[in-house]
Amino acid sequence: MTELISKLELKKVNQAVQKMQQLAQKIDIFCSALLFQAQRRIHYVFNKREIYTSIKKRKGNCLRCGRCCHASLKCQHLEYDENGLSLCKVYDRKPTMCSLYPYNENDYFYHIKPACGYNYDT
Numbered sequence: 001m002t003e004l005i006s007k008l009e010l011k012k013v014n015q016a017v018q019k020m021q022q023l024a025q026k027i028d029i030f031c032s033a034l035l036f037q038a039q040r041r042i043h044y045v046f047n048k049r050e051i052y053t054s055i056k057k058r059k060g061n062c063l064r065c066g067r068c069c070h071a072s073l074k075c076q077h078l079e080y081d082e083n084g085l086s087l088c089k090v091y092d093r094k095p096t097m098c099s100l101y102p103y104n105e106n107d108y109f110y111h112i113k114p115a116c117g118y119n120y121d122t
């Protein structure tokens, strides 16, 4: 009986640890995405020429997954159509930094890079 109680308690502890790890991972992704958004804006201000040169090497297409539009907080202009494809409500006047994602091989939110339809030869 005591052994059974110990096993149940151990299971609960493991579940709690797992939940804490998942929460820590979400916080880590959120904070690094926010930091990355700030960094790429600062980089843009000081390196426009380099950015407009490097983006010419961008290959592939946007798959309209919408992941980059809610990499940290979900953008207020993001919607999805009936097929689950992302729609930007301000597409014709969307911010420059949106049009420039990703502007080089390092300009990816790390947690969504594999899913993006754009790529660069490295």
Ligand code: SF4
Pocket: 061, 062, 063, 064, 065, 066, 067, 068, 069, 086, 101, 102, 112, 115, 116, 117, 118
């Ligand atoms: S993550 Fe890449 S493929 Fe998805 S919406 Fe953004 S640019 Fe397009």
Ligand code: SF4
Pocket: 068, 069, 070, 075, 076, 077, 078, 079, 087, 088, 089, 090, 091, 094, 095, 098
């Ligand atoms: S403005 Fe449009 S492209 Fe930019 S993050 Fe929002 S929904 Fe995405």
